[in-house]
Amino acid sequence: MIKGHIDFTLPTRVTFGSGKLIELREEIARCSFKRVALITSKDLVELKLAEKAVVAAEQGGAKTLVFSRGASNPTTKLVAEGVKELGPFDPDCLVGFGGGSAIDLAKGIGICLSHRTQDIKALQSNQEIEVRSIPVICIPTTSGTGSEVNYWAVISDPKTNEKLSIGHPAMAPHLAIVDPELTLTLPRKITLWTGLDALTHALEAYVSILSNRPSGLLALEAIKLVLENLGRAVNHGEDLAAREHMALASLLAGAAMQQVGLGLIHAMSHQVSGFYDTPHGLTNAKLLAPVFAFNLPKIPQEKRASLDSLSEMSFQEVLTEIDQRHGLTDEVITVRESDLEVMSNRAATNLNAKTNPRHPEPSEIESLYRSTFTVV
Ligand SMILES: [Fe+2]
Structure with missing residues (x-):
């Protein structure tokens, strides 16, 4: 049923x-x-x-x-x-x-x-x-x-x-x-950051509290396509097949999020980009692994299993591996101590947070900001 x-x-x-x-x-x-x-x-x-x-x-x-x-x-x-x-x-x-x-x-x-x-x-x-x-x-x-x-x-x-x-x-x-x-001439970094934005859309739609069978199919296929093609698109930009699959991933993820919304990554990254004009894809990419770990206890078991079945590693490990392989850990985004409270409060009430699987308190969001970005 x-x-x-x-x-x-x-x-x-x-x-x-x-x-x-x-x-x-x-x-x-x-x-x-x-x-x-x-x-x-x-x-x-x-x-x-x-x-x-x-x-x-x-x-x-x-x-x-x-x-x-x-x-x-x-x-x-x-x-x-x-x-x-x-x-x-x-x-x-x-x-x-x-x-x-x-x-x-x-x-x-x-x-x-x-x-x-x-x-x-x-x-x-x-x-x-x-x-x-x-x-x-x-x-x-x-x-x-x-x-x-x-x-x-x-x-x-x-x-x-x-x-x-x-x-x-x-x-x-x-x-x-x-x-x-x-997209064939897109520089390496933009290919990476935008590709990870597509992955963020797909993942947030997949675990959205509004998700349903059609959105889940679109989102999971988009996640698969990104995992299979991102590396080639980034390192061999002229590879049309990889570019086509990434374009399809982005499209499917976009259609999924139209149905069921996004989640805490976008709620948080919008504040960072709003204050400091940081690139959207990169800001999301930095938040992908930490927010997924935060959400994990509230993601239904069957969805966790589907994500984990996409490779030999757990999905959490996949996200960490993407960070390391593509040097995202070296990309530093700096936020100001004095802005953290406003940013955390705004993220907690942001439209995108409403469909996140785990309800975030502003204090929890602030901790995530602190552990993800450099605070000055
Ligand atoms: Fe986005």
Whole structure:
């Protein structure tokens, strides 16, 4: 007998495969989009990857404008700047082209443009409003975010150092184009950090208190794919098969977390990135093993057994081994003593902590911060 009911939504159409970037041309022509704004980052423009998306959009019959100020941990201020710059162009479609930051920025700009406001925070807190967005096509160039298949955007508020999780069904991407060829030139460290973000999504979804059979299948497959392919993708970036499997892992993990949420790793890492602008994937990676150990007593036996069966080592040992093999133990993140209390309290009440298998007290979170990061 199946316990409980299953509530499942996959809000976004996905087209996946090497060379699929060309689908951008097809979709723009099919939908008759006429003014397409590409939200991306400077490095992707310099690598001439963004140009490929621009060419595809123009071949589809659209005029294009590139906003290339995407950066890690996009802020409310950057959303406002994007709205200001793109407003006069009046785009009828946005393309988020890059890692999770570019995609989340595109989602944020999409709802703000649609509501003719630059203030995403006010939009988020207005319960009266019927949220809508300009269609957003998401094209990830990293394998980690999963944002291309969910309706969440993480936007930082520099005034309060908070990372806001802004989500609404209307923010679900219009289409996700996942072309693993776009990840072939990703540097080693970014491949590692984003790959471990995908592993974090999959693991947190797998042990989420809301998890169900479909989300469990997606999450466990994503974990397997990361364990089998991360090393090759990191050390042999040109290996297309490894890149494809990592892209699939990221996608499956993203679909799982859309259903059942995340957990304490994201609740804690958002505070660290919010205060110190640290890379999301690296911050999660540092927290993976310690938070898994903290959660272990509350993870159901059958799930622990499934995780342990993925290799000859226990899953806890697998996580420790990943840290050592990839030199994560040498990556130092420093946090300030004076911020620890606020960060711990915020993490305890963060949306992501609500689906964590073990209820964390702020004092326990503070201990985890102390044991994971360098406190000054
Ligand atoms: Fe993440």
